[in-house]
Amino acid sequence: MNPSTALLTDHYELTMIQAALASGHADRRCVFEAFARRLPDGRRYGVVAGTGRALEALRDFRFGQEELDFLARQRVVDRRTLDWLADYRFTGDITGYAEGEVYFPGSPLLVVESTFAQGVVLETLFLSILNHDSAVASAASRMSGVAQDRPCVEMGSRRTHEEAAVASARAAYLAGFASTSNLEAGRRHGIPTMGTAAHSYTLLHGDERESFTHQLASLGPATTLLVDTYDVTGAVDLAVELAGTALGGVRLDSGDLVNQAFEVRAQLDRLGATDTRIVVTSDLDEYAIAALQAAPVDAYGVGTKVVTGSGHPAAGMVYKLVSREGDGGGMEGVAKASKDKASVGGRKYALRRRSPEGVATEEIVGINETPENDGDDRGLMVPLVRAGEVVAPTDVHTAREHHTLARAELPPSAWRLSQGDPALPTTYLDDWS
Incomplete structure (x- = not known):
């Protein structure tokens, strides 16, 4: 019961x-x-x-x-x-x-x-349920609509109450997000989940080479490597060196995301990793996603802004x-x-x-x-x-x-x-x- x-x-x-x-x-x-x-x-x-x-x-x-x-x-x-x-x-x-x-x-x-x-x-x-969930879904719909065919991942669990995180993941998925980082939302509602590693994993190791080597050995070349802990250009070179051109993806989480996406795409293509995806995160909202649509980005990870209704946490x-x-x-x-x-x-x-x-x-x-x-x-x-x-x-x-x-x-x-x-x-x- x-x-x-x-x-x-x-x-x-x-x-x-x-x-x-x-x-x-x-x-x-x-x-x-x-x-x-x-x-x-x-x-x-x-x-x-x-x-x-x-x-x-x-x-x-x-x-x-x-x-x-x-x-x-x-x-x-x-x-x-x-x-x-x-x-x-x-x-x-x-x-x-x-x-x-x-x-x-x-x-x-x-x-x-x-x-x-x-x-x-x-x-x-x-009202407590509708106001929260509709606020999240309304924001998520704008984001996924602007993103068009590029998938959005909900990853805002650490920015809200633990039960609100599950409800937010459900609302975002309803409104067009492709997946969530929240495992309870996956279990409870059957939403696809995804995630790989944070900066702490990189910092755990002596250097990026050791970090990437172990992540690739454990998760396979289809994994996504976080490349902005130190130097993005060097990390992308290292990622393709270790994983080969079958590397699944790289993630950018800081800096000038538009320019970095262009630079990283060109770098990956030069290295032969033409199918490696670029995933962008870092306090994204619908306006940032709209700006990034001109850049060669393959997917967006959205956290705080979607679970808080992108500035409107209640639907009124x-x-x-x-x-x-x-x-x-x-x-x-x-x-x-x-x-x-x-x-x-x-x-x-x-x-x-x-x-x-x-x-x-x-x-x-x-x-x-x-x-x-x-x-x-x-x-x-x-x-x-x-x-x-x-x-x-x-x-x-x-x-x-x-x-x-x-x-x-x-x-x-x-x-x-x-x-x-x-x-x-x-x-x-x-x-x-």
Whole structure:
């Protein structure tokens, strides 16, 4: 049995339930939605990631005796609420964007239909996963998109929390990275892993000749040798001398990477190692990768910038009540009207308007109705949970395939790294009020 995820939440989620139980409104039918009011500065689209992890966490959202004892000792809620939590099972429905989908401001990424109490308690759990994973995936998608056919390797485990490292590797792979350095991500999610040696391995030995000799003897000539510990030119000469022209790769991790890549490529070619790949690392982000696209680089290793969302470590998603059961039994839209944090009431349905050529042109969001497909469009809402049971795939490989297709239909403006508007405008079909 997996550990409970029930306490991965905020204190006020439970005190709201206590108050709603006392008022008699805890079982009122409600609709909650997760969405982003805006994209981070400079982003033309976002990537939905973490949905699979969130659905798996929902399966384990149970208040066992250990969790209940903690809440009782801390006097977080009263006995009536503890009894309600002891029997908690989500029995509602959740629809939303498929994991790997691209999104824009206002996109209804998750639509949770349940009682108030069943839905409100999931807010923190869902947002903590979606905000982190979507931030990483959005950055990774820009990086892998700029890199085009040159593979990106996620290698940021040492720059974040140990569990965040696993989640980051999953999100980056979803968004087009080819592999990860994180072995737990490989075991848990089936992501390809790779890695060879750091500078410490070179420094362990008396000199580079001894270091390279032992690495090649152990790992074979297809390995990648780190050539910037001392002198790059000398190290490349030595690498080809020892490994021969079948040397798999060399890695550059410092200095003027663009110029070095040109120099090393010319040097390798002169030595006959025309198939030896050049791998570049060193605090890369999408802008550095774009600059390196003009250089003869074969692969990129990205660490800090991808696991921290390349300057935007959270996606800015919120989880809001948008519809509730009225006194007459029907559903009525509700929304915040506060300055800079207004929301749009009513249950949402979304569709991506596309040209006859299949290029996305607009995000259409219907309020309390499904937008009409004109024949070229693509519906975005898919079932995720039905009557409390997860019905959507939760694996990263399905999400990766979906992202590849979704990203391919975006217009050219989506690839710009400069400041600007989202690649697609979001249009609401009707004013709910």
